[in-house]
Amino acid sequence: MNWITNYVRPKINSMLGRREMPENLWIKDPESGEMVFHTDLEKNQWVAPSSGHHMRIPARDRLRFFFDDGVYETLEQPRVATDPLKFRDEKRYVDRLKEHRAKTGQDDAIINALGKIEDLPIVVTIHDFSFMGGSLGMAAGEAIIKGFETAIAQKKPLVLFAASGGARMQEGILSLMQLPRTTVAVEMLKEAGLPYIVVLTNPTTGGVSASYAMLGDIHIAEPGALIGFAGQRVIEQTIREKLPEGFQRAEYLKTHGMVDMVVPRTELKSTIARLLKMMMGEPATQKPEELPNGLAASLPAPVEAES
Template identity: 60%
Template structure:
């Protein structure tokens, strides 16, 4: 061993060797083109810190930011028959499903979970636009029915986050049948007197807006979300007229009475806590002194029961912590 091997060789290797860098450290904003550090993006819930543009967020990440302590329990969804039509375009339908499952790490395009927000028990469902454009197939229909049944069973409100490109063409008429199925499931909630809140995210289009996405007791949207049945380009080509600026965007629909609120994603949790407790007849959340309602308190039963629930909410014991799966 000499100075050549001890000093010169490591120095030469450090000069000529290339250090591998992860490719997912930075994300480019689709709206303003700013380069955003991945950790900064994650902390801001995939909202651009420069222009406020809302990018897609996975349902699991959304739930971690929504539920108290980021803890929730997934609800099992019955699996439908795979590839019922034996559909094939450029790829076989099972191959497309496997590719989407590998890229997203999820089983299908919707995740259903139970947990608490502001110590208020709820059931939540969220679509994943990254999974085949969040298309509505038989699994999504089964997921919404499972969420509604769980909400009725536990006497909890249902909060749904929609993000879809429409019905899933690989399932043909079976995907369109999910529109009446999910409508019946939402009616179960209304008959049970339970709140149903919809948060429309970008984009929510097609048969989703013709069924469960527009049936909420309260309709909230994220800023600049595209919400429509047929897209603006299709409408322009059909009527051969130029559409108004911002047509079918969340702010336009709010001005024309189709939405109740447009709320940025970082403020969505507090907004949902306030609205949910208001619909349940519970007192507002006080910082540092959050009440802990029990499951029985989530069922509205008239003015006297509402007043009793409000009085008992402060004395109710804290529910057991849910487990995250």
């Protein structure tokens, strides 16, 4: 026991009336080095005010900012086998799941939410990166499929926020099987004539980027987001060439036609609402011809209202 730290310092602090300050009261902007007040950063949706650097935002905070008045309803998580392969590395897989469930309050890495953006009812499927890096396992795959099935049943568009390191290695081939399963769910939504917009956040990699995250009608990326399948170092070692600067970042991918738009987090709600209203044949606040890069020409035909 360190008697100076554990006894003397608390005594001095109590005598002087000092209060313990939270360790995260000020947060350093990784890009500019500026110290940002925690409350100001949270109000700005975890975007650094001076540099515009997009920090990682908790999934439920994102939902709160995205939906009208922060009001939404979550869908119940589907039940799947917990540890079908009885996997163990440094610790048992079931123990890892218990730790992440206790830390996040989530059953797994996917949250499905129902709500409105600018009075338009939608379904949102979102990765919670804090749960095992947003990795895709059986539970996450089932939850994604449930989100698409709900959108189809309720005739609502679906917006997916991707943030993942890829397939969950502890579930092996069972994790990889979720790639074709979720792809089928995407096709079912499109056959129903409902819009599907994907927001690619930092990072979106691995099997997630090789399946449903790249099958949207429109792909929007947050500034600076890392998007790709394999890591840059692995690619360079494979092809024995140095990759261009900014390779796999949102701006580079937009320049090379892999994403349609790069939109700051604070403008995502209004941008997505405007796009969905045009795709659903409802009045929009912005004319189609004002969208960047002639995006309006590539939009699916509006969904016809049932008589």
